[in-house]
Amino acid sequence: MTHDLLTALRPLLTAEASAEAHATGTEPGDLEQAVWLRLLERLHVQGPPLDPYDWLRRAVRSESRRTRRTHRREGPYEAEPADDGEVTPEQLALAAARRRALRDAVRRLPGRCPRLMEALLSPRxxxxxxxxxxxxxxxxxxxxERSRCLGCLRRLLAPEVAAHGVRG
Structure with a gap:
């Protein structure tokens, strides 16, 4: 029975979706697919509608209204949200890792060097x-003092930088 119902509704759905699709700014096939999905969900939960032809017309119009609302509220991004046009997310992650490594090394410096280097690196x-x-x-x-601290920092970072370099 379900197969017969779907076969009988196919021409009506194709015609209704074609008529409504232009006003929604979507493809008729997308509208048809949404209505077929709605019908299959209904068949699974409630069984077939009493008047399937009337139900189908109302479903197409309802999906059409939903699609129009969605298109009004949603707009395409000009670029990917994570991209700023030049820097990739991977590059941002690597830069953040380098900054963390530098800050960690600065904290391990002797004497007044950590405070001096933090002041020199300050965004202020x-x-x-x-x-x-x-x-x-x-x-x-x-x-x-800065020269002495930078020398200490170079010596501290040299093993870490060498360990990450390309060998061979």
Missing amino acids: DLTYREIAGELGISQGSLGP
């Missing part, structure tokens, strides 16, 4: 005068 872009004031040291000693 502090001047030497501001850094000297924060650390309580003279502005003239910042250059030599």
Whole structure:
């Protein structure tokens, strides 16, 4: 019985979907598929409608209205949400990993170096005068102190950088 019902409804559904599809901005086949799915769900739960032809017409119009609402609310992205046009998600992840590795290495530095390097890496872009004031040291000693700390950081990172390089 179900197969006979589907066969009998096919021409009507094709005609109704073709008539409504233009107004919805969708393909007739997509509208047909949505109505077939709705009918199969109904057959599974409630059984066949009393007046299948009337039910089919109402279902097509209902799906058409739903599709129009969806098209009004949804719009395509101009680009992928994760992309900013140039940088890929993988590149962002690698850059974040490098920043974490640098910050971890800075924390392992001896003496005043961690505080000095954090001040130099600060997004606030502090001047030497501001850094000297924060650390309580003279502005003239910042250059030599920075050089010493960068040397320590280079030695600390050298094994990690060499371990990640290409061998062979």
